[in-house]
Amino acid sequence: MxxxxxxxxxxxxxxxxxxxxxxxxxxxxxxxxxxxxxxxxxxxxxxxxxxxxxxxxxxxxxxxxxxxxxxxxxxxxxxxxxxxxxxxxxxxxxxxxxxxxxxxxxxxxxxxxxxxxxxxxxxxxxxxxxxxxxxxxxxxxxxxxxxxxxxxxxxxxSPTGWFVIVVPPLSLRNKTRTLYSSLTPADYSDGTATRRQAEHLRQYHVLDPHLIRNAFLRPLLAFPQVRLALDDMRAAGAQWAWPSGAGPALFTWSPQQSQAEEIAVLLRARGWEPIVAAPYRPTxxxxxxxxxxx
Ligand SMILES: C[C@](O)(CO)[C@H](O)COP(=O)(O)OP(=O)(O)OC[C@H]1O[C@@H](n2ccc(N)nc2=O)[C@H](O)[C@@H]1O
Ligand SMILES: Nc1ncnc2c1ncn2[C@@H]1O[C@H](COP(=O)(O)OP(=O)(O)OP(=O)(O)O)[C@@H](O)[C@H]1O
CATH class of the missing domain: 3.30.230.10 (Ribosomal Protein S5; domain 2)
Structure with a gap:
């Protein structure tokens, strides 16, 4: 047919x-x-x-x-x-x-x-x-x-607020597969924190940063440019930053756009090209x- x-x-x-x-x-x-x-x-x-x-x-x-x-x-x-x-x-x-x-x-x-x-x-x-x-x-x-x-x-x-994203350079063949295969049982967890985050979002519509985990953080920290990006995000005022997926992108979050923009300005001064973005639902x-x- x-x-x-x-x-x-x-x-x-x-x-x-x-x-x-x-x-x-x-x-x-x-x-x-x-x-x-x-x-x-x-x-x-x-x-x-x-x-x-x-x-x-x-x-x-x-x-x-x-x-x-x-x-x-x-x-x-x-x-x-x-x-x-x-x-x-x-x-x-x-x-x-x-x-x-x-x-x-x-x-x-x-x-x-x-x-x-x-x-x-x-x-x-x-x-x-x-x-x-x-x-x-x-x-x-x-x-x-x-x-x-x-x-x-x-x-x-969806949560409210604004994300600031930095993408450190990382050249790794078959990045996602390579990083998955670099994980060890010590990187595994039972999903409780993320499920609690889902519950938190259902109830309050904001992100609880204390509930964010990412199993790829350990292998990603082996790369100096990822560590540098993380340090620079903190120096620019981010209270925390986590990888997205298998990285190397790192993101932080702020309840206000002005605060997110301030972090981005300081990151630009350090030579990064941050992305400031809000949660989006296709309409x-x-x-x-x-x-x-x-
Ligand atoms: C890291 C994430 O982006 C998080 O959302 C995804 O898990 C990856 O999703 P993706 O890029 O669509 O990945 P796929 O194209 O399905 O798989 C690429 C490779 O990643 C590994 N892979 C992917 C997803 C998964 N749940 N387990 C895996 O081990 C496998 O080695 C696979 O061969
Ligand atoms: N239209 C496309 N846009 C971007 N990458 C593509 C596309 N088609 C194929 N690819 C290949 O897919 C690979 C992953 O690219 P992509 O930007 O989707 O990665 P990613 O977001 O890091 O994936 P992950 O979600 O697994 O972390 C790249 O190596 C790229 O060559």
């Missing part, structure tokens, strides 16, 4: 970056993945995807990724008989392999958009899990407690539904 998916008018989407507001690793699974408990949060900083009407699929990856995740998503869709009639353009802003979920967001956000343009949700969900552990979250974004290998999602209330779903073709 052929499923045709298209758009009537040009449509611009933010493919948001994510932060892990805590990431605990429970242990290794028989399938070579790890069992995790994490809180995923999309932020109002990201890549841009533009969808335009076209008679056939027209997608060109923006840069030279060995295996662009969006191109892979489109190939998997074609393999399932999905005929996309759209011109798709992707502009990258999210730093690559930073722990901010850039590639996952591009593919996941596009799949989420296509659901509102006629793609069956169950198929989008299956393709998303096949593409990567972080991808299913981006079908909807927002705030979610993620378990299993990161693909079981439970929506949460374009209904607008896109009205532009769907089939």
């Amino acid at each position: 052929t499923i045709r998916v298209g758009v009537r008018k040009p449509f611009r989407l933010l493919a948001p970056a994510k932060l892990n507001l805590g990431l605990e690793i429970l242990g290794k699974r028989p399938d070579s993945y790890h069992e995790i408990v994490t809180i995923l949060q999309t932020i109002d900083f990201g890549d841009e995807i533009v969808l335009e009407p076209a008679t056939a699929l027209d997608y060109r990856p923006p840069t030279e990724f060995e295996d662009d995740l969006t191109a892979r998503a489109l190939r998997l869709l074609a393999g399932h008989g999905v005929e996309i009639r759209a011109r798709i353009r992707l502009s990258k802003r999210i730093p690559i392999a930073a722990g901010l979920g850039g590639g996952s967001s591009d593919a996941g956000t596009l799949l989420g958009a296509l659901v509102h343009a006629g793609l069956p949700y169950s198929l989008a969900r299956r393709i998303a899990s096949d593409l990567g552990s972080d991808v299913p979250f981006f079908l909807e974004g927002g705030t979610a407690l993620a378990t299993d290998r990161g693909t079981e999602l439970e929506p949460l209330s 374009w779903h209904e607008a896109l539904a009205s532009l769907a073709l089939d």
Whole structure:
């Protein structure tokens, strides 16, 4: 069966970056993945995807990724008989392999958009899990407690406030896989702190920094540039900073934008290029539904 998916008018989407507001690793699974408990949060900083009407699929990856995740998503869709009639353009802003979920967001956000343009949700969900552990979250974004290998999602209330993010340089081949395989049982925990954070968010809609854990902090601290970024964040007034995902991005949080901007100013003076961003929940779903073709 052929499923045709298209758009009537040009449509611009933010493919948001994510932060892990805590990431605990429970242990290794028989399938070579790890069992995790994490809180995923999309932020109002990201890549841009533009969808335009076209008679056939027209997608060109923006840069030279060995295996662009969006191109892979489109190939998997074609393999399932999905005929996309759209011109798709992707502009990258999210730093690559930073722990901010850039590639996952591009593919996941596009799949989420296509659901509102006629793609069956169950198929989008299956393709998303096949593409990567972080991808299913981006079908909807927002705030979610993620378990299993990161693909079981439970929506949460979003926290308020502002994040300041610094990405120290880290050149590591297959960064995520390498860092997962560097973990030892001493890095594992039972997920209680992150589950309590989820409960805290449900009740108070603010983050409790005391409940943030990240199992990758220990291996990341082996890199001097990560230690330097952490020291500079503290010197700039951050009371704490944690990695997002497997890093190397580090983030802190402030209840007020002015305070976050002050930290960013001091970080810029130290030579960093901080990102200041707020929690973000995509709201374009209904607008896109009205532009769907089939
Ligand atoms: C670190 C996080 O970003 C936190 O949200 C994710 O756990 C990683 O998600 P991702 O980048 O989508 O990762 P995937 O593409 O699924 O997996 C890359 C590699 O990371 C390791 N991996 C990933 C997820 C997981 N739960 N356990 C793992 O051990 C596996 O070695 C896998 O081969
Ligand atoms: N569209 C894309 N954007 C960014 N990276 C991509 C894309 N397609 C494929 N990749 C590849 O995916 C890898 C991870 O990139 P990404 O920016 O998604 O990492 P990440 O956020 O660090 O992942 P994680 O969430 O695992 O920490 C990179 O090595 C990159 O070459």
